[in-house]
Amino acid sequence: MADFRALARAVIETEIAALQQLPARLDEQFNQACELILACRGRVIVTGMGKSGHIGNKIAATLASTGTPAFFVHPGEASHGDLGMILSGDVVIALSNSGTSDEILTIVPTIRRLQVPIIAITSNPQSTLAQAATCHLNIGISQEACPLGLAPTSSTTATLVLGDALAVALLQARGFTATDFARSHPAGRLGKRLLIHVHDLMHQGTAIPKVPPHADLSAAILAMTKQGLGLTTIVDAEDKLLGIFTDGDLRRTFAKGIDWTGKPISVLMTVHCQTISAEALAVEALNKMQQYAITALPVVHNQRVIGIIHMHDLLKAGIA
Incomplete structure (x- = not known):
């Protein structure tokens, strides 16, 4: 043989x-x-x-x-x-x-x-x-x-x-360059990671969950549930970002036995939150989410909230 x-x-x-x-x-x-x-x-x-x-x-x-x-x-x-x-x-x-x-x-x-x-x-x-x-x-x-x-x-x-x-x-x-290579491979994973920006994928306009700082917890939960992004932004009258309130914040509120009755969401929100710009590459949003173990980021311009990008958006686009 x-x-x-x-x-x-x-x-x-x-x-x-x-x-x-x-x-x-x-x-x-x-x-x-x-x-x-x-x-x-x-x-x-x-x-x-x-x-x-x-x-x-x-x-x-x-x-x-x-x-x-x-x-x-x-x-x-x-x-x-x-x-x-x-x-x-x-x-x-x-x-x-x-x-x-x-x-x-x-x-x-x-x-x-x-x-x-x-x-x-x-x-x-x-x-x-x-x-x-x-x-x-x-x-x-x-x-x-x-x-x-x-x-x-x-x-x-x-x-x-x-x-x-x-x-x-x-x-x-x-x-x-790698960017030049990506332009001739737009359907490939490299092309997507080098050509797709946050503004291409973010939720914007009425799809942005947001409540004013004086809103109560129930209003925040309603905003989170309506948009299904796992968070709501807290903004002032000019849409400037004051903080966010997430599913995780909600669980921690109940786990710690915090008395939220009658308290505005501004007391419960996370003030120092991670954000990203609309012009950033979508892969930068992915890296930041992975670094901080989060699933969504407010997109800001001049401190104003102009969008939300979620991990699911990155998965659908083939970035993750």
Whole structure:
């Protein structure tokens, strides 16, 4: 019976060996490739046939999500009209381990007539594609992990890693930030945490539970119950925050046997409470709630209450 784990280890070790040789192959051509892309006023078009095409799709997606507008064009389809997607001012990254893929070589003359720079990624610097390119990045794969030496394995892994190296080098050169990344990933957790502000989620207007300082406990409980946020704010005539009264305050009032009969809520409220601004990131509200073990925060501006943000709002928005 085959030792599947041994076979798997051999594949992994072969691919690791290929990657370990890759850093030494980075030369001035890599700098030139980065400079060409940074100077590009159009888009980066990635093309590749077969398995190289699948890798090209991923490289294009990584570039696009890290500040370099890019997309993939299938070289076979390019010969049947999709070459119209490539315009003067673009840069092409062409992937072919052998450097002899017919589908890519067929479209090279047209790309060159457009005066579009070509960055070739192959294992053969003497190949037709490498020689026709503006610059060449050599992955130098001499052995695939496939025992037949046929299935693209080490070569596709090395190409993918080199594509990541390009994307990250460009990201750093552009000063691309986590906020920039979030803008291209608005549905992801990172995007939500960096783009959604308190004012996007807070309850406002008539949804804000509030009572005046002279209100009694029953009025405060009614306000808390009506809005279902676990607290009520206590405000003056100008809506300036004087304090809050929460479900926890209510439980503590009864647990301590405090005589609340006839007393205004101002006597029972928490005066020094945590607040947040409407412009703060929603994740800041989450951090403050977690730090102080609370579930809601008054949102204030110039000491006036303009909203309430609750832990449930953060959960629904995918922030927590």
